[in-house]
Amino acid sequence: MSTALSMKAGPTPRPVAILVGTGLLVATVDAIFASTYWHVAAGVPATRILQGIAAGLLGKAAFQGGEATAWLGAALHYGMAMVMVLVYYLASRWMPVLARRPWVYGPLYGLVVYAVMNGVVLPLSAAGKQPHAVAWVVCSVVVHVLVVGVPSALAARAARGVSVGG
Incomplete structure (x- = not known):
């Protein structure tokens, strides 16, 4: 006899699918946020935002590379988001x-990711010194907490099969 508790709506997603899906979601929402913010604040096109990410590897030459360096920036952005989600999952193990x-820990992780990206990764990259408008910093911290930290933590919980109560 089956009960409502034993019935499933469908197959349970595998941990890899949960983590990859979350990485894709995190990267997409973050890219939309950054592109929208800088378009509204300064008229910067999304292509230039992605080239700015590629500048971490290529320096100022990234801005002369057209679509190729924008695609490189997108690949780097999505790769970093995947790593951020995976790191939380591995730490949760x-x-x-x-x-x-x-x-509790997802928002804290978002703060840590923000600090590492802005205090370690960007200063060590070839991108050069970046301006930090107060509004951008505040919005970025909030996005890292809500768009990186919380989804990473929820994905780790789901991928590990941890119940809400346990």
Whole structure:
């Protein structure tokens, strides 16, 4: 006899699908945020935002590379988002509380990711010094908390099969 609790709506997604899907979602929402912000604030086209990401590897030459460097920037952006989600998942295997309490540790992870990206990755990249308008910093911190941290934590919980209560 089946009960409502034992019936499933469909097959349970595999952990890899959950993590990849979340990485794609995180990267897409973050790219939309950055492109929209800079288009509204300064009229910067989305292609230039992606070239700015490629500048981390190529320096100022990225802005002369047209669509090719924009595509490189997109690939780098999506790759970094995948790594961010994967890192949280791997950390949750070492510290299971990260998966059990995603609404606590996810936002903290978003803050850590913001700090690492802006305090370590960008300064070590070939992109050069970046201007930091206060509004951009505030919005970026919020986006890292809500768009990177929380989804990474929820994906880790789902990929590990941790129940909401446990």
